[in-house]
Amino acid sequence: MDTRAAGWAPCPGDDLRSAAAALLAFDDPCTKARTVLQSIDPRRRPCDPMAAIAPLRVGRSASPRLVCPRALRPRPVHTVEGRAALIHALAHIELNAINLGLDIVARFRGLPVAFYTDWCAVARDEARHFLMLEAHLHSLEHRYGDFPAHDGLWEMAERTRDDLLARLALVPRTLEARGLDASPLIRDKLARAGDARGAALLDVILADEIGHVATGNRWFRWLCERDGRDPLAAYEEMARTYRAPPPRGPFNLQARRQAGFTEDELAALARAAN
Ligand SMILES: [Fe+2]
Numbered sequence: 001m002d003t004r005a006a007g008w009a010p011c012p013g014d015d016l017r018s019a020a021a022a023l024l025a026f027d028d029p030c031t032k033a034r035t036v037l038q039s040i041d042p043r044r045r046p047c048d049p050m051a052a053i054a055p056l057r058v059g060r061s062a063s064p065r066l067v068c069p070r071a072l073r074p075r076p077v078h079t080v081e082g083r084a085a086l087i088h089a090l091a092h093i094e095l096n097a098i099n100l101g102l103d104i105v106a107r108f109r110g111l112p113v114a115f116y117t118d119w120c121a122v123a124r125d126e127a128r129h130f131l132m133l134e135a136h137l138h139s140l141e142h143r144y145g146d147f148p149a150h151d152g153l154w155e156m157a158e159r160t161r162d163d164l165l166a167r168l169a170l171v172p173r174t175l176e177a178r179g180l181d182a183s184p185l186i187r188d189k190l191a192r193a194g195d196a197r198g199a200a201l202l203d204v205i206l207a208d209e210i211g212h213v214a215t216g217n218r219w220f221r222w223l224c225e226r227d228g229r230d231p232l233a234a235y236e237e238m239a240r241t242y243r244a245p246p247p248r249g250p251f252n253l254q255a256r257r258q259a260g261f262t263e264d265e266l267a268a269l270a271r272a273a274n
């Protein structure tokens with residue numbers, strides 16, 4: 001029997017990091033998201049920061065077809081098809097975000113228990129986001145997998161797989177923070193096209209994503225402090241070494257401030273964008 005397809009869940013006694021590794025390997029996106037919600041509750045599971053985890057495998061469904069970003073042409077949002085394509089792209093990002101949350105928990109050893117519980121909470125939020133968007137996609141007569149997608153977010157995870165400081169710098173503090181900038185624009189686009197439900201979902205997601213970037217900022221600073229590094233200089237070094245995409249405004253400064261970026265960091269961002 002394919003236990004993953006049948007909704008297998010980690011055993012109750014499994015520790016949080018082993019459970020995250022098991023969930024990462026789920027192929028079916030909806031089963032993965034539902035099982036994440038049911039089975040990585042840090043209040044009900046022990047956490048062993050030093051547990052040895054077998055090599056990680058990321059489960060994938062046969063669809064969507066992955067293409068290079070340039071092959072994805074934006075479709076007009078005033079059509080149902082166009083809105084469905086946009087919601088699908090967001091659902092794809094959320095699925096990658098579930099994987100990123102599970103991966104950071106399973107991959108990186110020896111951190112405080114709070115590190116793992118924080119990122120499990122993020123993975124659970126991402127699972128909720130995915131399922132909300134998938135349900136909305138159904139109301140538009142589509143399902144996840146119907147449109148092609150690109151894999152930029154996961155490529156960044158691969159690039160930073162051996163370096164936690166780089167992972168935190170480039171994923172939550174760069175790519176997810178870009179999501180904070182993009183979210184209000186997409187929300188308004190959906191609202192103007194008459195998709196009130198889609199716009200409301202974007203509001204819920206933005207509020208949660210501010211928390212995710214804040215989690216990234218908190219642990220990035222914690223690591224910098226532990227290793228005696230200056231956060232601003234460390235970020236610049238990571239962005240250069242791991243080829244962060246160049247920043248592009250307009251920036252959602254209010255959301256970025258709420259997520260814990262300092263005025264010095266926001267000034268550096270503005271300089272780098274010019
Ligand atoms: Fe999300």
Ligand SMILES: [Fe+2]
Pocket residue numbers: 097126176208209212
């Ligand atoms: Fe997120």
